[in-house]
Amino acid sequence: MAIKNRIGVVGSGPISCAMIDAINESSNGEVIGIWGRRFHLAKELAKEKGVSKVYGSLNEVFEDDEIDTVYIATPNASHYEPAMAAIEHGKNVVVEKTAFMTIDQANRVFHAAEKQNVFVFEAVRSIYEPNFQILKNAIKKLGKIHGATLKYQNYSKQYSALLKGGKAPLFDENHGGGTLRTIGIYPIYIAIQLFGVPVKSFYFKQLIVKNIDLGGTCIFEYKDYKITMLISKINLTNDSISEIYGENGTLRFHSLYDIRTISYRSIINDIEETISEPISDNSLLYEITEFSECILMKNRTAYREQKNITLKAISIIEQALNGGTL
Structure with a gap:
């Protein structure tokens, strides 16, 4: 049996639903469980998608030994804390765009990931299509x-x-x-x-x-x-x-x-x-397949390239919103 990237999903909204479908369509990933702010919605989504685990708390996601990677699809401003917690538990992270609110947050996350020898990817689907x-x-x-x-x-x-x-x-x-x-x-x-x-x-x-x-x-x-x-x-x-x-x-x-x-x-x-x-009806397929391949093969060259793009994009956005120029 082929080794797969085992993923825990944080968030139960429309983008999480589409990502679960993409993971299921991929050849190298599988969904282990789902957490959502509203437990009943996460439970309904899990039943609809055939996912066996529904977590009662975020800590349960991070502490699950069956999970290799945490996919975070909460509102933008709430990405940082769960990303850091996942990394501290030795999990890889895939976080929806825009990944982090400031360049300081992004640097802290990537630094923590380096120390834990895990990967962090920002899910910007277009560049993987x-x-x-x-x-x-x-x-x-x-x-x-x-x-x-x-x-x-x-x-x-x-x-x-x-x-x-x-x-x-x-x-x-x-x-x-x-x-x-x-x-x-x-x-x-x-x-x-x-x-x-x-x-x-x-x-x-x-x-x-x-x-x-x-x-x-x-x-x-x-x-x-x-x-x-x-x-x-x-x-x-x-x-x-x-x-x-x-x-x-x-x-x-x-x-x-x-x-x-x-x-x-x-x-x-x-x-x-x-x-x-x-292309596939679900274009999220390409990014999650790429992330899973990179994680499973421990491809640090590809990872560093994507990390640098994320850092540069967040830096540009932060400076632009503050009225400055790059």
């Missing part, structure tokens, strides 16, 4: 890069509640909300993966509600070009197409995660060809 790899390889078709526009604009009904003085946790930075932290991570990760670390970065907020990150324009400045990211939870748009421009043509792709359509249009012959491939 097969079509992202196709996109990355297709960059060379463009020749000299002229720039790019990366879009993630998705209107949230919580904006209306915010304007009326109601609850809007999506925009509450005290609970890990705010547009840059919740969805801005996708274009930032993609930009770093495709183009490297920028020379400078800037974030221009939409200044509609004071001290609330509703979205805005993030710019990465490189030596010869700029990457523009349009990020918003208050703009309604029918066009989510992102583009990368070069001397020879343009790459276009729909969505910054769950990437299903990529095309290349050549300036030479003005022909647009589709270069993407069909």
Whole structure:
């Protein structure tokens, strides 16, 4: 029997449900048990997914000797404590994006993981998807890069509640909300993966509600070009197409995660060809398979690469929200 990465799930919301399906679909992982703030919901999810264990407390998750890895899918602001507790118990950690609120938290977590000889991964699905790899390889078709526009604009009904003085946790930075932290991570990760670390970065907020990150324009400045990211939870748009421009043509792709359509249009012959491939209905499959492979094979080279990207992305977000530049 093949050795598998045995995973305990912390959180019982929609993303946990999708991740459990992805783990079950993978060839190298299995779900051992589930914990949720509301025990009855965790119990219902476990029954639905055929998971035998439902934990009554977080400590039960960390103390379970059957578990190799803890998957954390609680609200952003509550990632740090369970991640540190899992590491202290010798568990690997997969934590939903955005992994940690500050670069100080991230450094502490990764330092603790090094001491315990375990791995910590941030679950940003897009960079593990097969079509992202196709996109990355297709960059060379463009020749000299002229720039790019990366879009993630998705209107949230919580904006209306915010304007009326109601609850809007999506925009509450005290609970890990705010547009840059919740969805801005996708274009930032993609930009770093495709183009490297920028020379400078800037974030221009939409200044509609004071001290609330509703979205805005993030710019990465490189030596010869700029990457523009349009990020918003208050703009309604029918066009989510992102583009990368070069001397020879343009790459276009729909969505910054769950990437299903990529095309290349050549300036030479003005022909647009589709270069993407069909992928799984559940695109979380690719990241969890990669994480499990890395953990089982103890691939520290791949781990360090992903750790460095996480640290750089969190640093950029933190400085941008504080009004600074990289």
